[in-house]
Amino acid sequence: MERKCLRMFYVLAWIISISNSLACAGNGDLQSVNAGIQNSNGTGKEEWMKSLSDTLPMCKISIPGTHDSGTTKGGRMLKTQAMDIPAQLRQGIRAFDIRLEKKNNKLGIFHSHAFQDIYWEDNVLPAFISFLQAHPSETLIVSLKKEGGELKDYASLLSASLSASAHQSYFIADFRPELTLKECRGKILFLHRDHAMNNYPGAACIDWKDNATCQLTLRNKDGKEGYVLLEDEYQYESDKEARKKIEVCIRNFDRVSSEPVASRRWGITFVSATGLPLGTPIVFANKVNAPVANYLKKANKRNCGIVFIDFVNKQGGKRLVEYLISSNISND
Numbered sequence: 001m002e003r004k005c006l007r008m009f010y011v012l013a014w015i016i017s018i019s020n021s022l023a024c025a026g027n028g029d030l031q032s033v034n035a036g037i038q039n040s041n042g043t044g045k046e047e048w049m050k051s052l053s054d055t056l057p058m059c060k061i062s063i064p065g066t067h068d069s070g071t072t073k074g075g076r077m078l079k080t081q082a083m084d085i086p087a088q089l090r091q092g093i094r095a096f097d098i099r100l101e102k103k104n105n106k107l108g109i110f111h112s113h114a115f116q117d118i119y120w121e122d123n124v125l126p127a128f129i130s131f132l133q134a135h136p137s138e139t140l141i142v143s144l145k146k147e148g149g150e151l152k153d154y155a156s157l158l159s160a161s162l163s164a165s166a167h168q169s170y171f172i173a174d175f176r177p178e179l180t181l182k183e184c185r186g187k188i189l190f191l192h193r194d195h196a197m198n199n200y201p202g203a204a205c206i207d208w209k210d211n212a213t214c215q216l217t218l219r220n221k222d223g224k225e226g227y228v229l230l231e232d233e234y235q236y237e238s239d240k241e242a243r244k245k246i247e248v249c250i251r252n253f254d255r256v257s258s259e260p261v262a263s264r265r266w267g268i269t270f271v272s273a274t275g276l277p278l279g280t281p282i283v284f285a286n287k288v289n290a291p292v293a294n295y296l297k298k299a300n301k302r303n304c305g306i307v308f309i310d311f312v313n314k315q316g317g318k319r320l321v322e323y324l325i326s327s328n329i330s331n332d
Contacts, residue, residue: 045092048325050137054182058189059266061181062304062324063141065095066312067272070124074114076280080272080310085124088312089131092325094140095306098124099147100154107157110147121161129170132186139184141306143205145193159197162190168201175203175218177226177264191218211235213248218266228266229255229305239279242287245271249292256305267305271320281310289316293323302327 052061066088068080081088085096100107100120107120118124128140146154162171172179172189179189190202203218208230216228231252236245249271256267271292273284289309293316296304304324311317 045325046090047135047137048092048328049094049139049181049185052181052328054180054185056181057264058139058179058181058184059177059264059305060303062302062327063095063306064093064312064321064324065097065141065306065308066093067097067270067308067310068111069093069096069098070109070116070118071099071111071114073116074111076282077274077276078111078114078281080111080281082311082313084118085127086131089127091312091318092321093312094138095143095308096128096140097143097145097308099145100158101146101148102150102153102157105157107154107161112147120158125161125167128188129167132170132188136186139181139186140188141191142188143191143193144196151194154194155196159200162197162201163199171201173201174222174224175220175226176224177218177266208232213252216268226264226266228268229259230268232268232270234270234273236273236275236279236284238275239283239287241275241279242273242284245273245284245288246291246295249288250295253292253296253301253304257301257303259303267303268308269305270308272308272310282314285310285314285317289314289320293320296320296327297323 066081069085069088071078071080072082072084073079083091098120099110101110103115106122109116109118109120109124128142132138132140144158161167170187172184172187175189190200192200192202192204193208195204198221200221203220206217206219207214208216211233213231213233216230218226218228229252231248233245233248249269252267252269256269259265271288272281273288274281275284304327307320307324309317309320312321
């Protein structure tokens with residue numbers, strides 16, 4: 001009787017062991033990606049750029065970003081993120097899509113008509129600078145766009161914040177397509193979608209076509225230009241067209257990652273989309289983020305460029321962010 005019970009105990013132990021192994025295997029992809037994020041010097045997501053070579057061209061780095069980065073409010077039709085910008089920075093996000101409109105004599109963060117209860121001058125720019133002060137190995141790419149209101153108000157307020165002498169050491173003054181990571185560490189590269197000032201830091205975006213895939217021109221204030229393979233197709237009939245969005249993302253990733261080694265053409269891909277009233281940003285994120293992450297991993301894609309994502313806190317968004325970061329470790 002004792003031997004029979006003992007045999008049953010070993011059988012049960014074996015079954016539990018197998019079950020645990022299978023459960024762990026189900027998370028294997030995510031665990032391996034997370035392991036890849038830990039750099040050789042032990043730093044994690046807050047300093048994932050630290051172990052990358054200084055000579056690496058910025059256009060050859062896979063950079064996770066957030067679409068409508070400050071939009072945590074506005075209901076299902078407008079909300080695109082569930083984490084605030086400081087939390088996104090800690091997650092490893094290094095590119096930000098900031099939409100601005102005058103409010104209370106400052107620049108409020110908006111998505112359409114929805115004010116996000118934070119301001120560029122008080123909350124967002126200080127968060128960026130504070131992060132870079134604490135983590136000087138990192139660099140940020142910040143796309144700025146007027147979301148509403150008068151251009152003269154936007155220009156006046158933005159130029160005031162970008163002209164402040166205390167901020168200049170944190171800005172990349174002159175864009176060049178061949179910028180290296182060393183030149184950008186501890187700094188912000190601004191991409192201006194609306195003209196605010198003549199002596200602007202960073203690059204002006206020329207011919208950014210709406211709801212389209214196109215070649216975008218980046219021009220610094222001295223007229224030097226670089227080019228971007230841009231995918232920003234965001235408007236669909238409904239979430240039933242999520243497959244179309246996945247396909248346009250994949251096509252752009254294929255183009256960007258296949259650029260020759262010597263090429264200094266940049267890449268920007270928006271994984272975000274909407275198809276109102278039912279195809280809200282969260283619905284598209286749930287249907288698009290994971291398949292795109294799966295494709296990149298299966299194809300072992302490198303040099304993916306700047307990638308703007310909705311709901312980076314959800315499983316699919318996390319996987320996409322983590323793959324993009326880890327791809328640079330192997331790429332370095």
